[in-house]
Amino acid sequence: MDSESGYLESHDHSNCPAEVALRVMQGRWKLLIIRELAEGVRRFSDLQRSLVGVSQKVLTSQLRELEADGVLDRTVYPEVPPRVEYALTERGQALLPVLEGLHAWGQGLQSPS
Amino acid sequence: MDSESGYLESHDHSNCPAEVALRVMQGRWKLLIIRELAEGVRRFSDLQRSLVGVSQKVLTSQLRELEADGVLDRTVYPEVPPRVEYALTERGQALLPVLEGLHAWGQGLQSPS
């Protein structure tokens, strides 16, 4: 298996894992969602309060997409009133170091004169 | 707790460096452009041949955006016929390890079952 320099090796256009990974995080609020969940479990209303300006529809859809991508877990407690909790999965936690890398690189973008 | 992890610390919604970094790479062809340039200098026509399906307009605009973001350099040789070469900048090279991280994480997405 040649899995050393994976990025440069796989010359498959539409399905490069790096592109897939990018798509997972693309979305106006996904990074913020992940950052919130990195600090612990959150309820839907918690997220909506933290992510100032997000609408329910968009928050819901981005949460569903992240769930489908295995980044977070959605737990429904059948109570009244309903309670739903979101938490990062193992895979979601594995994403955090990658985001640190992005963050570090992004900082270098602003500095120069 | 820890003040070393930059990503979790900066609670600025619209300007998180990680978001900025993501935006730089977002675009249907940008990752592929970077991958091509990672292997060496390329001319416009080289890129268009490698990135099967891209139109001139889109390729041009994505190249211009990457240039504006300091990822690549554009060198025009005033000849006839015209010749333009694109190459990664230092900053662009610094992006490669980050993409490796994305690539590695992205591979974990497909494996299940």
Place this chain on the structure above:
DNA sequence: CTGAATCCGACGAGATACTG
């Protein structure tokens, strides 16, 4: 409280034609 359904505007990207 959580979320579905609908309508809308903005933007990215493709197709095509034209130019120095």
Place this chain on the structure above:
DNA sequence: CAGTATCTCGTCGGATTCAG
């Protein structure tokens, strides 16, 4: 060869309304 100029279309995010 390496672009620019239009046009179109699909998708995404936002606002609002309704529902379990």
